[in-house]
Amino acid sequence: MPAVRFEHISKTYTGARGTLRALDDVSFGIEPGEFFGLLGPNGAGKTTLISILAGLGRATSGRALVMGHDVATEPAAARKALGIVPQELVFDPFFSVRETLVIQSGYFGVRGNGAWIDELLECLGLADKAKANMRQLSGGMKRRVLVAQALVHRPPVIVLDEPTAGVDVELRQTLWHFIARLNREGHTVLLTTHYLEEAEALCGRIAMLKKGKVVKLDRTANLLSGTASTMLRFKTDDALPPALAARARVTGRIVQLKAHDAAEVERDLGVLREAGVRVEDLEIGRADLEDVFLEVMGEAGEAVVA
Amino acid sequence: MSVLTLSLAGAGTLFRKEVLRFWKVAFQTVAAPVLTAVLYLLIFSHVLEERVEVYPGVGYTSFLIPGLVMMSVLQNAFANSSSSLVQSKITGNLVFLLVTPLSHWAWFVAYVGASVARGLLVGAGVLAVTVWFGPPPLAAPVWVVVFSVLGAAMLGALGLIAGLWAEKFDQMAAFQNFIIMPATFLSGVFYSVHSLPTFWQTVSHLNPFFYMIDGFRHGFFGVSDTNPWISLAIVGGSFLGVAALTLRLLATGYKIRA
Numbered sequence: 001m002p003a004v005r006f007e008h009i010s011k012t013y014t015g016a017r018g019t020l021r022a023l024d025d026v027s028f029g030i031e032p033g034e035f036f037g038l039l040g041p042n043g044a045g046k047t048t049l050i051s052i053l054a055g056l057g058r059a060t061s062g063r064a065l066v067m068g069h070d071v072a073t074e075p076a077a078a079r080k081a082l083g084i085v086p087q088e089l090v091f092d093p094f095f096s097v098r099e100t101l102v103i104q105s106g107y108f109g110v111r112g113n114g115a116w117i118d119e120l121l122e123c124l125g126l127a128d129k130a131k132a133n134m135r136q137l138s139g140g141m142k143r144r145v146l147v148a149q150a151l152v153h154r155p156p157v158i159v160l161d162e163p164t165a166g167v168d169v170e171l172r173q174t175l176w177h178f179i180a181r182l183n184r185e186g187h188t189v190l191l192t193t194h195y196l197e198e199a200e201a202l203c204g205r206i207a208m209l210k211k212g213k214v215v216k217l218d219r220t221a222n223l224l225s226g227t228a229s230t231m232l233r234f235k236t237d238d239a240l241p242p243a244l245a246a247r248a249r250v251t252g253r254i255v256q257l258k259a260h261d262a263a264e265v266e267r268d269l270g271v272l273r274e275a276g277v278r279v280e281d282l283e284i285g286r287a288d289l290e291d292v293f294l295e296v297m298g299e300a301g302e303a304v305v306a
Numbered sequence: 307m308s309v310l311t312l313s314l315a316g317a318g319t320l321f322r323k324e325v326l327r328f329w330k331v332a333f334q335t336v337a338a339p340v341l342t343a344v345l346y347l348l349i350f351s352h353v354l355e356e357r358v359e360v361y362p363g364v365g366y367t368s369f370l371i372p373g374l375v376m377m378s379v380l381q382n383a384f385a386n387s388s389s390s391l392v393q394s395k396i397t398g399n400l401v402f403l404l405v406t407p408l409s410h411w412a413w414f415v416a417y418v419g420a421s422v423a424r425g426l427l428v429g430a431g432v433l434a435v436t437v438w439f440g441p442p443p444l445a446a447p448v449w450v451v452v453f454s455v456l457g458a459a460m461l462g463a464l465g466l467i468a469g470l471w472a473e474k475f476d477q478m479a480a481f482q483n484f485i486i487m488p489a490t491f492l493s494g495v496f497y498s499v500h501s502l503p504t505f506w507q508t509v510s511h512l513n514p515f516f517y518m519i520d521g522f523r524h525g526f527f528g529v530s531d532t533n534p535w536i537s538l539a540i541v542g543g544s545f546l547g548v549a550a551l552t553l554r555l556l557a558t559g560y561k562i563r564a
Contacts (some may be wrong), residue, residue: 054405057564076312076407083404090398094327106319107406109312149402 001068002029003188004036004053004159009062011048011212022048024212025062029203030190032156035183037203037220038192039293044209046192047087050161051191054084062136066157080108083155085146087162091134097121097145098130101152109151120148123178125171140171147175151182158182159190164198176202200224200289208296216296223292231291232265234282241275244268249294258291317412320403324420328386335424339382340431347436350496360498361529368442372450372523373495375432376457379516381459383425384465384486387417391469392478400562408508410556414466414564421462422455429454442526449525449534453541457518460545461486463552470562471554489515499531514544 011023023045040046042229051057053064055075064071069078071296092100101117121127124144134145143163150158160179164172178204183189193199199206199220206223208216211228216223235253239245257263265284274280328335351367358366394400403413433441444450464486472478493515499507510516511532521537524530530537 051564055563056404058559063433068493076409079405079407080312082405086401088398088399088401092394092399092402093397099326100375104402104406106322107403107408109315109407111315225393239387240554253325 001032002065003032003034003067004030004190005065006049006053007063007065009049009052009059009064010015010050011045011057012060018263021269022212023052023059026209026212026214027062028052028207028214030188032188033183033186033206035180035189035202037199037206038190038209039196039199039206040192040209041297043211045155045212047161049209050084050159050190050192053159054082055079080153082159083150084152085150085161085163087165089139089142091137091142091144091145093133093135096131096133097126097137100134100145101148104149105152109234110153113152117148117152117153120151122263123174123181124148125174132220135244138245140167143167143171144175147178156186157188157190161192162194163191164193172198196289196293206289208293209250210297215299220289224287224289230259230261230265231285232259232268232282233285235280238277238305240277241271244271256291258295307325311531312407313409313412316406316408317416320412320416321419322410323537324386324390324416325423327390328420328424335382335386336428336431339378339428340435343378343432344435346374347371347439351439360501360537361527364442364527367439369498369523369527370496371433371436371439372526373519374436375429376519376522377490377495378432379425379429379454380461380490380515382428383421384425384468386421387462387465388468388472388478389465390420390468390473391417392472394471395473395562400511404562407491410553413556414453414463414553418459418462418549422458423464425458425461426454429458443528444526445528446525446534449521449523450490452538453518453522453525456538456541456545457515457522460514460518460541460548463548465544466552467548467555470560473561489513493519494531495519506522514540517541521560 006026006028009023009026010021013020013022026049038046038049048057051060053066053071055071055078058072064250066078067081069081071078095103098117098121101120103109105113105117118127119132124147126141126144126148129141134142137145147160147163158179163175167175176198179189191199191203203220205217205219207214233254233256237253237254240248240250241256244257247257257268259268350370352512354366358369360366388542391400394403468478468481472481475521492510493513494510499510499516502510517532517537517540520532521531521534521541524534524537
């Protein structure tokens with residue numbers, strides 16, 4: 001039985017400005033113990049899909065299951081198996097960190113879990129903030145509390161919706177260290193992130209979503225090897241010859257050119273030399289997930305804002 | 307753990323959280339409304355004590371006290387559930403509740419229960435302070451309990467409806483100022499509806515708040531404008547109607563689940 005299963009999920013919003021198809025026949029499963037990444041540009045439908053899983057929204061058609069429980073017909077069982085870290089930095093200003101966690105446990109019918117709450121506080125670097133009111137915490141600290149809140153009832157499935165957006169390096173490391181540990185202990189993790197290097201480092205499998213459709217789903221290793229796997233990077237102030245300009249990814253002075261093999265790299269260098277382009281800091285590297293992402297999104301049509 | 311015991315435990319937690327929420331700011335949520343009611347009492351009793359006798363042998367101040375107590379109960383019961391819900395919606399922390407296995411019954415029982423708790427606490431506060439002005443008799447205390455609990459529960463449920471419906475604080479203020487306030491003020495808190503012209507008496511009898519206050523007052527004086535059993539039937543029926551609507555809205559996730 002998959003830990004999470006989406007079956008033909010579609011979601012249509014009808015508003016004053018017409019209808020918007022946010023999700024279009026999305027189907028895939030996540031096996032127990034997987035660390036699964038959900039990637040896509042803004043507006044691709046990632047948060048909508050997660051909202052349906054968490055019961056925050058309803059699918060127009062299709063069904064979603066958590067540990068075999070349909071979120072629409074068995075919401076209590078499905079939600080008990082799920083811990084969700086929401087994207088928005090929300091908190092209840094009336095309570096301290098510990099009170100927040102005790103209350104959240106109670107909603108799930110969990111009492112007397114003080115030892116687990118202590119462990120969560122410790123592992124997330126919140127131990128000295130336990131008595132602080134939520135209002136007194138910095139943004140990063142509030143984010144840690146959100147993670148702890150999602151885990152108070154020890155859910156088998158953990159969903160993290162952009163958990164590291166706008167947080168400092170220290171928290172990202174603390175968080176990933178802890179989530180990776182939970183994953184090793186058997187928890188299934190579903191992650192959406194804008195940081196593609198995080199997805200590459202952590203996720204065993206990745207689904208890419210664009211305009212409400214799954215456009216790619218594979219093991220991370222297969223995604224990386226399936227693309228043009230060599231990348232030529234250099235800096236220049238000169239204009240590129242048209243043949244290369246069409247293929248290049250340019251960020252300021254930095255130019256990146258994908259190549260399938262060494263011969264293609266040599267050809268590209270020849271074109272640059274003939275055109276008289278002055279090249280600095282030349283390096284040849286492996287393609288990363290960002291390259292795969294841009295390639296997939298490009299194939300699926302139109303420009304992409306990652 | 308069965309779904310029922312889980313839901314009961316969850317509802318208990320939500321009830322305690324809602325009580326803690328107002329208790330932590332009790333100066334604003336309990337002490338302030340008690341002071342407001344006492345100010346009303348001071349001013350109206352000063353102006354009217356010598357001039358008005360509503361029931362034979364009952365002075366105006368004595369008549370006014372139960373009305374003010376009940377008005378405070380009702381307004382604070384409404385304020386508790388409505389403000390809590392609308393704040394959670396607007397700040398976004400309602401998500402912590404939405405992702406839990408709590409049923410719509412658990413939400414209802416917890417929010418309405420906390421509204422009743424705050425309403426009764428404020429009401430008891432007003433009553434305790436007004437003892438200095440000469441306490442009204444307690445002819446039939448059972449009616450006092452029945453109408454205060456039922457009235458607070460009805461306003462707690464109305465507060466939930468308002469909280470679900472309102473998307474902004476000004477919408478909530480409109481609900482409170484244009485529906486709850488007039489219905490409370492025009493229900494016989496400050497006067498007996500028998501003193502009104504016939505037309506306005508008829509209008510008053512269409513207002514369920516009138517029966518809450520009239521029945522509550524009966525518990526103090528043993529006399530009222532309407533038979534307390536009739537008031538009980540009307541208030542009880544209104545509560546069931548409002549409760550059914552509230553439960554329906556919660557079950558369908560009206561304006562809280564997209």
